Amino acid sequence: MEGDFININKSLLPLSWFYGLGVGLRNLLFEMGVLKSHSFSVPVISVGNITVGGTGKTPHVEYLIRLLKDYMNVAVLSRGYKRKSHGFVLANKDTTMWDIGDEPYQMLKKFPDITMAVDGNRIRGIQKLIDGEAGKEIDVILLDDAFQHRYVKPGINILLVDYHRLIIYDELLPAGRLREPVKSKDRADIVIITKCPKDMKPMEFRVLTKALKLYPYQHLFFSTHEYDSPKPVFPELASHEPLQSLGILDSMGVLESLDPMSPIVGKNILLLTGIASPEQMEHDLTAISPKSITMLTFGDHHAFKQKDIRRINEAFSALPSPKLIITTEKDATRLEAIEGLSDEVKSHLFILPIHMTIMQGQQEDFNQQITKYVQKNSRHSILAKGKNDYKPKDSNRSGDRPRTISFRDN
Secondary structure: OOOOOOOOOHHHHHHHHHHHHHHHHHHHHHHHOOOOOEOOOOOEEEEEOOEOOOOOHHHHHHHHHHHHOOOOOEEEEEOOOOOOOOOOEEOOOOOOHHHHOHHHHHHHHHOOOOEEEEOOOHHHHHHHHHHOHHHHOOOEEEEEOOOOOOOEOOOEEEEEEEHHHOHHHOOEOOOOOEOOOHHHHHHOOEEEEEOOOOOOOHHHHHHHHHHHOOOOOOEEEEEEEEEOOOEEOOOOOOOHHHHHHOOOEOOOOOEOOOOOOOOOOOOEEEEEEOOOOOHHHHHHHHHOOOOEEEEEEOOOOOOOOHHHHHHHHHHHHHOOOOEEEEEOHHHHHHHOOOOOOOHHHHHOEEEOOEEEEEOOOOHHHHHHHHHHHHHHHOOOOOHHHOOOOOOOOOOOOOOOOOOOOOOOOO
C-alpha cells in the first residue's frame, strides 16, 4: 500500500493489554446500560475515529456542512481542543480562535452562516443548542470528533479510518495508535477509509472491503482529498510581485485560472505544519516535484511561541529563491494570531486548502444516506417538508431515484 505510516512499538504491547482492559470495561458498561447513552429530538450526526492523530475529520465535517447548509440550519458542536475558554461557548462574529479552538474557528471562517459551538460535555452542549434561541431553527447537529463520546447516541455514527493507518493492522495505545479495540468499529453506521490514493485499483477496494469485515447494517465508502489553489494567509501583506511569481496573479492583479498546483511547481518550499500526520502532505507535495521541501513540524494544535517564530523566520530566510511557505488551514488560524513573523514570511505564507470527495462513483449514495436520515427526523428544513427529489448541486449522474435507509436504533 502507498505510504504505510503504522509504527508499532512492540516493547509496549504489555501496557497496551492493560489499557485495553480499561477501555473494554468502559464499553461493556455502556453495552450493559450501566453507563447511559442519551438521544435527542434533533438529528445528530457524529464524525470521529478510534485512533490518535488525524484521519481527516475536519474536511469530512466540512463536506457534510456543504451538503446540508443550503437546505437546512446546520449546527456544529466540537470539543474545542486547546481553546482558552471553558464550558459551553456559542460562537458569534466577534469570536476568536482562542475562544473555540483552531478547527472550529477554521470551519466558522469558511461557513459564517452556520451555528458553531464548543463544549467538552457533549450532552450539555447539545442541550444548550436545543434550548437556546438558535435551537428553535436548528435542523441537524454535527458532532466533530465524537465517535468515542458514547454518552451521546447519534442518529448516524461515522467512523473515519486512515488508509495509511488501517485500524486492522494497528495496536492499542501506547504500542500503537488505537484508542479503542478494532471491534469498536461495529458501532459505526458508516465507515469511510480516508486519504486514499486517487489511482486505487478495483482489486484493492475489494481487498479492503473484505479485510474490514463489516456487518450488513454498515456502509463502507472510500474518500480521497483534493488540493485547492494556494491562498495567502496575509492577503493584505502579500504584494503583487510574489503573487505574480507564484502564478496566482497576472500583471494586472487578476486571478488566473490555473491548475491548482501549478504555483507550487519549481519552488523551494518550507512546509510548516502543526498537525498530527504531516507525512501525507509531504508525500503529496513531493509528487508535485518542487525543487525541494524543507519540513518544519510541530505537535498537533501547537501553540507557537517566540522561539518558534524565530525558527520559522530563520528557516525561510535560509531557503534559496524562488521560495514560499506552505501551511495547513488549521495552522493558519494560529499563525494569524501571533506576532513576530517577518514581512518576508508573511508575504510568502500560503495555505494549501483541501476538500474531500467520495470515490467509486458513490458520492450520490453517500449524500442520499445522510439527507434521507435528516429528512426523516428534522423539524424545519426543506428536506423535512417532503422534498423527496433532493439532488446535490454537483451531481450530474443518473439514477437519482429516492432510496430508503434504515440505521440501527434511529
